[in-house]
Amino acid sequence: MEKTLALRSGSIILAEDRIIVKDGFRSQKILLQIIAVFWIAFSLIHLYRYSQTQDVFYLWSGLVLGILNIAVLLLFTRLSAQEVILHTDIQEVQLKKRLGGMILILKLNNKLRRQVAKVEHLADEITIYCHQYKLPLNKKR
Numbered sequence: 001m002e003k004t005l006a007l008r009s010g011s012i013i014l015a016e017d018r019i020i021v022k023d024g025f026r027s028q029k030i031l032l033q034i035i036a037v038f039w040i041a042f043s044l045i046h047l048y049r050y051s052q053t054q055d056v057f058y059l060w061s062g063l064v065l066g067i068l069n070i071a072v073l074l075l076f077t078r079l080s081a082q083e084v085i086l087h088t089d090i091q092e093v094q095l096k097k098r099l100g101g102m103i104l105i106l107k108l109n110n111k112l113r114r115q116v117a118k119v120e121h122l123a124d125e126i127t128i129y130c131h132q133y134k135l136p137l138n139k140k141r
Contacts, residue, residue, distance in 0.1 A: 003129070005122045012104075012116065014129045019106070020084045021116055026081035033076055039069040080112035093130050094138045095123055 005012045010023030046062030049055070085106060094105040102120035107113055119126065130137040 003125070005125060006135075007116070007122075008118050012119075012122070014125075016133070017087055019087075019090075021083055021085070021114065023074040023116060025115075026083070029076055029079065029081050034071060036072045040066055040073075043069065078113060080108060080110075080114045082108070082112075082114055085114060087133060087135060090135055092136045092138055093126070094140060095119070095126065096140045 001016060003014045005014065007023055010021070013020040013022070029035065043062040043064075043066035046065065050058035050062060058081045058086075089108050090106055091109050092107040093109065096105060098102050101118050102123055104116040104119045104122075104126060105113055107125075127137060127139070128137075
C-alpha cells in the first residue's frame with residue numbers, strides 16, 4: 001500500500017519497503033555546488049589581485065569568500081540526493097524543528113543524510129508510518 005504526501009514542491013511516497021522523495025533536490029544541489037565553485041574561483045582572483053596590488057581588501061575578501069564556499073562544498077558532500085530509499089538503507093529517521101518549520105532527516109547507512117524541508121503538516125503521518133514499519137524515529141522539537 002502506497003501513500004502519497006504532497007510537499008510544497010514535490011511529493012513523498014511512503015511504500016511498504018521504500019520511501020520515494022520527489023522534490024528536485026538533485027538539481028538544486030548541483031546548481032549550488034556550481035555556484036560555490038564560481039565563488040571559490042572569484043576568491044582566488046581576489047587573492048591573486050592582492051599579490052599584485054598589496055591592497056588588504058582583496059586579501060580579506062578573497063579569504064572569507066574562499067573559506068565560506070569551501071565549507072558550503074563540504075557540507076553538500078554530506079547530503080544525499082537519492083530519490084528512492086529502501087528501508088534497509090535507513091539508519092534513523094528524524095523530525096527536527098528548525099527556524100519555525102519541521103525538517104525530515106533520513107540518516108542512511110552510507111553516512112549520508114537525505115533532508116526534506118517543510119514537512120510540519122506531515123509530521124503525524126510520518127510518525128505513524130515509522131511506527132507501522134518499525135523504522136527508528138527520533139523526534140526533536
